[in-house]
Structure formats: structure tokens, C-alpha cells
């Protein structure tokens with residue numbers, strides 16, 4: 447909150463800044479480091495940390511290593527603190543996780559689905575509701591990544607599965623989920639905790655059954671006017687002429703990803719089927735992998751010419767394609783670069799987050815909404831027993847969590 451004028455507003459502003467700093471560093475920095483980073487007075491930091499601990503937003507642990515003198519404290523997530531539920535809905539399965547402040551993630555479920563909107567989102571909605579009941583007020587939001595363009599409000603199209611304008615929030619039955627594209631979420635996570643940290647203009651590509659790509663500017667994936675950006679995969683960058691399930695012809699994503707690997711070796715593909723076989727092809731067929739990597743490299747060159755990114759990061763199968771056939775990728779990419787780009791090509795790297803990017807990006811979106819003065823005020827209102835001298839109310843509120851495991 448810029449322009450905080452009253453002391454209350456200033457305190458709220460500093461609480462958000464401190465929690466944000468703890469979250470962004472992955473709960474690794476000591477209180478004194480954070481105090482310096484945020485230009486806080488030591489006394490102010492002590493009061494802030496004490497207040498946040500009282501509200502079960504933070505908990506301090508002694509640093510593992512410290513020099514002489516008093517042990518240094520590291521602020522991190524409170525054992526009864528806020529949780530983001532994050533989901534990555536892929537074409538064949540969904541993964542649901544609970545994420546603490548700082549980004550520590552516990553997988554709660556991984557379940558295959560039948561590919562229909564109801565058969566996918568119905569059981570997922572039930573699982574979310576069950577974990578919400580179990581975790582109670584600790585759940586501050588739900589973020590859902592989907593493998594298709596998502597319009598503002600949560601309408602999604604997944605061409606491979608035949609989904610058109612599927613109303614995700616309605617079918618989930620979940621209160622106000624944050625619904626987004628998997629590539630855009632993976633890119634957001636890469637910008638926050640991966641290899642696009644501190645990069646002003648980056649390009650992120652996520653490869654699963656097909657390929658998605660998005661430009662990341664100042665840490666934010668460009669979402670487009672209606673929210674359906676992150677669709678570089680549906681540009682004719684490789685000169686192909688196959689019709690794509692999206693309705694266009696010659697899309698780049700027809701040539702990169704699990705579907706393209708399966709097609710290359712003559713196996714059936716599409717409809718979110720064949721992940722295990724595609725992984726076998728990826729591990730065993732050098733030719734199929736090289737063909738995928740060449741198509742990936744050619745498209746990257748076109749996008750680098752257009753956008754001049756500092757870095758190109760790859761997640762999902764992109765990590766393996768680059769690892770296994772990096773040379774083929776570069777041999778295809780470099781001739782496609784303009785001369786002025788060839789002198790200073792961007793670095794190309796596999797993601798530091800592997801397959802977790804989409805899930806972590808969904809988490810970041812939930813904490814972005816929570817780590818605001820309004821979000822923290824809601825937390826306080828939902829914890830009427832916290833920070834007051836009313837021990838009997840405290841006992842009542844937390845009795846439901848007694849004996850339960852931390853998550």
C-alpha cells in the first residue's frame with residue numbers, strides 16, 4: 447500500500463512487506479537479514495514479528511548455522527498458518543497440493559481423470575472441499591492450473607479434450623478459485639523462484655502433451671486482453687500444415703510434446719492418452735527426440751527474433767528435450783536467428799522447478815491475493831481468538847485441529 451498515512455496503515459503495509467519477503471525467499475533469510483532488506487528499525491521488526499506470530503502467520507526457528515553470540519532466528523511459516531491449495535490439471539490427471547508461506551508444498555493427491563469436464567472437475571471439487579473442511583480457516587485460497595487458454599472468470603477451452611467454454615469454478619463448486627493457464631502459471635513460478643528471477647524480458651515454454659509459451663515482462667506473464675495469452679504453441683512457426691485441434695493449421699505445438707513424440711513413432715495419440723508410452727519414446731528414441739528438439743529450436747528462434755528475451759526457460763518435457771538433444775535444438779535455432787540476435791543470443795535453460803512450475807504458479811497467485819492488507823485483515827477476522835486475552839475461545843476454535851497432523 448503506497449501512500450500509507452496513518453500509523454495503522456503503515457503497520458499493515460509493513461506486515462505485508464515482511465510476510466512477502468519471507469514468502470519470496472522461501473523462508474531462508476534470518477530476521478536480521480530481512481530487517482536490513484526491508485530497511486526496518488530493529489525494534490519495528492521485533493514488534494512486527496511478534497504480532498505476526500501471535501496471529502499465527504509466522505513462526506521463528508533458530509538458524510541452522512550461526513556465528514558466535516545469540517542464535518539468529520529465521521521467520522517461516524506458522525504450523526497453523528495460512529495454506530494455499532494448488533492444483534495442476536493436466537490432460538490425463540490432476541495433482542493437488544497444500545502450500546505454506548515460503549513455498550513448501552505437500553502433495554495431497556494425484557488422480558487420473560476421464561478427460562470430460564464433469565469427470566475431471568467434479569471429483570477434484572470434492573477433493574478440494576474435503577481438504578478445506580479438514581484444514582478449516584487455514585485455507586486462504588485455491589489456485590487451479592489448466593492445460594488450455596483460460597478467459598477471465600474461469601472459462602477454459604482444452605482443444606485436445608474437446609472442452610469448449612467449460613465453466614471451471616461452477617463445475618468445481620469451489621468458492622472463488624483462481625483459475626489460470628498452466629504455462630502462464632509455470633512462467634510466473636519461474637519468475638519468482640526459478641531461472642527467470644530478475645529477468646526483465648523472458649520467454650517461458652512449457653511442454654506436456656503439446657507446447658505452451660508466454661512472454662514474461664518484469665516478472666509477469668503477459669495474459670492478453672481476455673486472459674488467454676500464453677499460446678505461442680498455436681503459431682505456425684515450423685512450416686507444418688497439419689490441422690490442429692485448436693482450429694488453426696500448422697501450429698508449432700503439433701511438432702513438440704508427447705503427442706508429437708507418439709506420432710513420430712507411429713503410436714496413437716491425442717485426448718490426453720499415452721503419457722507412459724511417450725516417456726518411453728523420450729527415453730529410447732533418439733530420432734523422435736531430435737525431431738522434437740529441432741522443432742522446438744526453430745520456434746524459439748522465431749520468438750527470440752520477435753521479442754528479444756534475455757532468457758528462454760523450458761519446463762515439463764522441455765527440460766528433457768534440451769538435456770537429451772540440446773545440440774539438435776541449437777543447430778535448428780541458431781540459423782533461424784537474425785544476425786543481430788546471433789551475436790548475443792539469449793541463454794536457453796531447463797526450468798529449476800521441473801514439473802512443479804504450474805502448481806507453484808497457482809500457489810503464487812493465491813498468496814498474491816492473500817498478501818495484501820485486506821487479505822491479512824480477513825485472516826484476522828477469521829481468527830477472533832488470536833491476539834486477544836480470551837483463552838476459552840482459543841480452545842474452542844482450535845479443538846477441531848487437535849491431534850491432526852500438521853497438514
Ligand SMILES: [Zn+2]
Pocket residue numbers: 679680681690691692693694695697699
Ligand atoms: Zn493450434
